[in-house]
Amino acid sequence: xxxxxxxxxxxxxxxxxxxxxxxxxxxxxxxxxxxxxxxxxxxxxxxxxxxxxxxxxxxxxxxxxxxxxxxxxxxxxxxxxxxxxxxxxxxxxxxxxxxxxxxxxxxxxxxxxxxxxxxxxxxxxxxxxxxxxxxxxxxxxxxxxxxxxxxxxxxxxxxxxxxxxxxxxxxxxxxxxxxxxxxxxxxxxxxxxxxxxxxxxxxxxxxxxxxxxxxxxxxxxxxxxxxxxxxxxxxxxxxxxxxxxxxxxxxxxxxxxxx
Amino acid sequence: xxxxxxxxxxxxxxxxxxxxxxxxxxxxxxxxxxxxxxxxxxxxxxxxxxxxxxxxxxxxxxxxxxxxxxxxxxxxxxxxxxxxxxxxxxxxxxxxxxxxxxxxxxxxxxxxxxxxxxxxxxxxxxxxxxxxxxxxxxxxxxxxxxxxxxxxxxxxxxxxxxxxxxxxxxxxxxxxxxxxxxxxxxxxxxxxxxxxxxxxxxxxxxxxxxxxxx
Numbered sequence: 001x002x003x004x005x006x007x008x009x010x011x012x013x014x015x016x017x018x019x020x021x022x023x024x025x026x027x028x029x030x031x032x033x034x035x036x037x038x039x040x041x042x043x044x045x046x047x048x049x050x051x052x053x054x055x056x057x058x059x060x061x062x063x064x065x066x067x068x069x070x071x072x073x074x075x076x077x078x079x080x081x082x083x084x085x086x087x088x089x090x091x092x093x094x095x096x097x098x099x100x101x102x103x104x105x106x107x108x109x110x111x112x113x114x115x116x117x118x119x120x121x122x123x124x125x126x127x128x129x130x131x132x133x134x135x136x137x138x139x140x141x142x143x144x145x146x147x148x149x150x151x152x153x154x155x156x157x158x159x160x161x162x163x164x165x166x167x168x169x170x171x172x173x174x175x176x177x178x179x180x181x182x183x184x185x186x187x188x189x190x191x192x193x194x195x196x197x198x199x200x201x202x203x204x205x206x207x208x209x210x211x212x213x214x215x216x217x218x219x220x221x222x223x224x225x226x227x228x229x230x231x232x233x234x235x236x237x238x239x240x241x242x243x244x245x246x247x248x249x250x251x252x253x254x255x256x257x258x259x
Numbered sequence: 260x261x262x263x264x265x266x267x268x269x270x271x272x273x274x275x276x277x278x279x280x281x282x283x284x285x286x287x288x289x290x291x292x293x294x295x296x297x298x299x300x301x302x303x304x305x306x307x308x309x310x311x312x313x314x315x316x317x318x319x320x321x322x323x324x325x326x327x328x329x330x331x332x333x334x335x336x337x338x339x340x341x342x343x344x345x346x347x348x349x350x351x352x353x354x355x356x357x358x359x360x361x362x363x364x365x366x367x368x369x370x371x372x373x374x375x376x377x378x379x380x381x382x383x384x385x386x387x388x389x390x391x392x393x394x395x396x397x398x399x400x401x402x403x404x405x406x407x408x409x410x411x412x413x414x415x416x417x418x419x420x421x422x423x424x425x426x427x428x429x430x431x432x433x434x435x436x437x438x439x440x441x442x443x444x445x446x447x448x449x450x451x452x453x454x455x456x457x458x459x460x461x462x463x464x465x466x467x468x469x470x471x472x473x
Contacts, residue, residue, distance in 0.1 A: 039302045053402040055342045055390045074308040074436070076472070077342045102302045110304040125338070125346065127382045129411050136422035138411050140348075140382055158413050160422040199419065226340045255384060257340045 038071045038083075041100035041108055048100070050090025054079030062088050070100065078112040078225075118222040118258065119179055121145060126230055126256025133248040135161035141256075148179045153188070161199075168194040170214060186232075188216045194238055210246075211239045220256070230254050310472045313337040313345070313439065319466025323377060323416075325454070326355035331377075331464055335441075337385070345385045347408065351464070353377040355416065374418045379447060381425040383410015393432070402433040414449055414462075421449035431470075439470045 047063040054076045062084075064070050070082040070092075079091045098110040128139040141155035150173065157168040172190025196208045218232025231253050238246040314336045321331035333351030340346060355375040361368055389405035406429050414423045427445030434440055447462040 039306045041302060052400060053390075053392060055402075057390055058392065072302075072307045074310050076310050077339050079342065080307060108302055108304055110307075127346075127384075127411070138382070138413065138422065158420070160413070160420060165420045197420075224341075225344075227344065257338065257346050 038073060040069055040071045041097070041102055043068045043070060043100050044107075045096070045099055048082075048092050048096045050082065050084075050088070050092055051079075052090065054081070054091045056093075058091070062090050064088075064092075070097075072097065113226050113259070115182065115222060117226065118182075118228065119148070121258035124151075124228075124256050124258040126228075126254050128230065128232070128252040128254030130250065130252035130254075132157065132159040132166075132236075132250045133161070135159045137250065137252070139252060139254070143174065149176055150174070151176070153190070155192075164196050164198045166194055166196045168192060168212065170212065172214065172216075176220070182222050184220045184222075186218055186220065188214075188218070188232075188234070190214045194236075196238075208240065210241075213237045213239070216250075223255075226257050226259060228256050228258065230256050310437070311339040313339065313470045313472050315439070315441070315468050315470025317351075317441065317443065317466045317468025319443075319464060319468075321351075321353045321377065322463045322465075323353070323355045324451075324460035324462055325358050326375075327357075329353050329356060329377075331466060335468065335470065337470075342390070343387050345387070345406075346383075347385055347410070348380065348382050349410075349412075350380045351378075370417055375416075377414070377416045379412060379414040379416075379423060381410040381412030381423065381447070383408055383412075383425060385429070404431045405429070406431065408443075408445065412447075414447060417451075417453050419453070421451060423447050423449040427464075433472075437472045439472065440467070441470060442467045 043064050043066050045066065047065050048070070049060045050062040050064060051058040052061050064082070064084045069085055073081040073083055073089065075081075075094070076091075078094045080094055080097045081089060082092050082097070083089045093112075095111045098108050101107050122145050124143045124145075126141055128141070130137055130139075137157055137159035139155050139157040141153055143151045143153040145151040153170075153172050153174055155168075155170045155172070157166075157170065159166050159168070170190050170192035172188045174186050174188040176184050176186040178184055191211065191213050194210050194212050196210070198207070214234050214236045216232055216234030218230060221229040221231075223229055232251075234250045234252075236246075236248045236250060238248065240246055314334075316332070316334055318330065318332040320328050322328040331351050331353035333349060335347060335349045337345045337347040355370075355377055357368065385406045385408045387404040387406045391403045391405070392400040393403050394400055408425070408427045408429060410425045412423050412425060414421045425445050425447050427443055429441055429443040429445075432440045443464070443466050445464045445466075447464060448459055449462075450457050451460045452458070
């Protein structure tokens with residue numbers, strides 16, 4: 001156990017150092033890409049409002065008029081920083097930029113995410129908390145939707161009990177029955193591995209690694225923009241070396257973001 | 260005399276003809292006209308540089324309940340989902356020193372050194388409750404956000420793991436388009452039964468760091 005703690009510490013410190021190094025390189029890479037030719041569009045509304053910062057509460061300090069060409073510098077959440085022909089830079093809401101046109105006269109059509117973005121999401125990431133066999137449990141997961149109904153998910157779970165702690169990695173297939181619904185129910189089936197770590201203060205027992213199989217159901221609810229609420233129940237079968245497999249019920253609630 | 264007049268007139272008309280010849284000769288050749296085609300270029304909205312990810316490092320002080328305050332350092336990564344909400348993951352390392360009891364009693368230490376390593380992560384959501392602008396350098400306005408954070412995670416300390424809830428408040432100041440400076444105050448709460456009874460411990464982390472947006 002001590003070994004593991006030390007190893008984790010070392011790993012963590014290495015991680016921090018590595019990230020420090022890569023951070024610099026990352027910034028360089030991000031800056032290098034900024035010199036490429038920028039996408040641009042033409043204003044067709046009477047004007048577009050430019051704000052000092054990306055946010056609805058910031059003051060409008062300038063407008064770009066109809067017919068004016070704007071360069072699209074960067075996007076941050078629902079705001080796009082633009083540069084006018086006169087070199088004035090400011091932030092315009094994505095819905096307004098979506099109504100500007102490209103060289104062919106076609107509106108760009110981009111807009112802030114809503115229900116249709118929820119229906120057509122490709123990726124989702126979330127955090128769930130809840131109860132795994134009467135212990136506190138925490139899950140982080142990511143999912144990839146390869147059709148409107150089906151997605152693949154990978155979840156990492158950690159649970160904290162009085163008798164033992166555990167970590168679990170689960171891969172699953174998720175089928176959402178009605179992708180167009182705001183309240184979208186789903187069923188899921190999966191498998192994975194579980195490491196059970198009996199509390200050291202009790203008796204000296206080896207850590208166990210077992211395979212798991214799981215089945216579950218739940219509901220996702222689109223909340224706002226890229227956020228959704230997720231409620232789920234899963235039933236796990238932990239295939240132990242003992243005579244009986246361990247069966248565990250899990251209830252979770254969480255918030256996820258998608259794009 | 261007459262010849263001289265003729266010569267002068269001829270020379271003059273020749274010069275005039277030569278001078279006037281160029282535009283006359285040019286009329287027969289098609290000249291360049293301005294291409295009426297406007298630059299045709301379709302835009303892929305994905306080509307717009309999207310900068311919603313924030314990654315950075317931080318360092319500060321962690322006050323471990325029943326222990327002392329120690330250096331803490333770690334990493335943070337956030338995904339800005341909207342101008343109001345962001346999803347954030349943090350990972351940090353610290354180390355607990357002697358407890359007050361160990362210092363006062365002067366006896367054998369209760370824990371081994373390796374057990375005093377304090378390692379934690381948390382995942383949660385931040386809400387930019389008070390977005391603003393500050394004027395630091397003359398007329399230049401810098402974007403700032405005061406945000407609230409709530410999350411859950413795990414703490415590994417004293418050879419055990421604990422489910423940890425984290426709440427806090429932070430301040431982010433964008434120094435330029437991509438670099439931000441942050442200050443965070445967070446309380447990491449977990450139930451610990453190391454000293455017998457199970458008790459909620461408050462472990463307050465005060466930190467500052469830099470993040471980059473990309």
